[in-house]
Amino acid sequence: MRVIIGSCGHKFAIEVGLQEPVVDIKNKIAQLLGVPVASQTLAVCGLELLDGLDMEDYPIVSDGTKIDLTIKYRMAPSNFYHSDKIQIIIKFSARQLHIEVDRTETVRSLKEKIHIMDGTPIKRMSLFFCGTELEEDFRHLNEYGIHEFSEIIVFLKSMSRVKYDPPSKRLSLVVQTSSSLLNSARIPMEMKDSSTVKELKELLLSGKILPADDYLFIHKQRIMRDNCSLKWHGVDDGDFLYVFKGTVCRS
Template sequence: MDVFFEPQEGSPFCIQIGFHDTVLEIKEKIEKHQGIPVYRQTIVFNDEALDDELDVEGCNIINRSCIRLIVAPEPPPSTKIELCIGTPPSKMRLPIEVGVRDPVKSLREVVWSLEDVPLERVKLYANGTELEDDCRICDYELQDNSSVDVHIKPLKFTVMVLPWKANLKVAVEVKQSDKVKVLRKELEKLQPILKFDLPSEGYFFIHNQSGMDEDKSFKWHGVEMGDTIEIFRGMISR
């Protein structure tokens, strides 16, 4: 379908988009045809700024719709600011100098080098919003001494669960911070596929010959990668 864009400055233009295109994909087409970088674009339809993850159908855009295009000014290329990076677990603030046109990914890579964890586990937040790799620092209106919080996504690991009176072990992926009771939900998902039995009259978990408190985390119980957790029929009396 063809839609028309009306920029604040310059002449209107028409671009062909697909029915299932996302707003981000529309911005990428505008960048390709008009040379306006994605990070400078805000698309407004029916007086509402559209989020990148929405699609054409969800926005009720139809053939020959007219859409406003707001183009943010390009910041000076040499502008530098200093951000205060809050690093876990102490949340100590570290000053890091960045260019306002630098991509968020470059800042995330700096933080990754400080934290010594896999890059995909590092998430950055400012004013409650996650900073996305394909955006630039200037997209989030960060200024000198703005605070950026670092979140480290919990590491997942695999535990082996031995069902009641079974010869097979079931591999279940969990986080160390998860409470043990998440095992019940995961086992219920796997039971129809792997065809193992879960005692209908109730059951509890054993790790290293000790009953597990399901309201405590795997980390609290000292569970590590590859450990075996056994299922026993009955209930633990407190």
């Protein structure tokens, strides 16, 4: 029979047998999502499914039943940190997922896991790490420097860009200064979306549009990172970037 596994608002279906132990179902989920069996709790209508029992021990479970999956990661002792398994954070514009992967897993495999958990079509995904797009599906995650608790940003291509995705495009944007800087001036700019915040800053300083000083930029209430591109930050044509004097320290 086919049951629906639901977790954090996301669903996917798997085939299970009546005499299949609960722990075997957890193993299937572990293979699909990379979530350790020990971190999984399965329940139906608030009733936990125990590892030592089979599906036929739960008459409440039938074809099409929704089984709730709760994931609770446990911190491993320090002497176990040499494992190739790492946890990473997948960030969308309004939500995020936590996924366990192998360091040597490929970009394509990661996209497949995101598709299983979130339903996002693989062809629409553009993955970014520290401002760099993970363009080559066959490369391993560790080749891009991805490590424990790395944040992978997911941008969704529009349907018109699925077949053809130009490497970069020009953006018209407005740099808005604070009231204490150039009296709240609005500075129109044109930049490639592949340009970094650092390059934008250098352009403003070299053209003496801004006086020499330290600055930080904000886009949609988020502080922007110097070494990340405008595309990485999700900057669209016509957007405002707010500039203030100051620096930010990241731990």
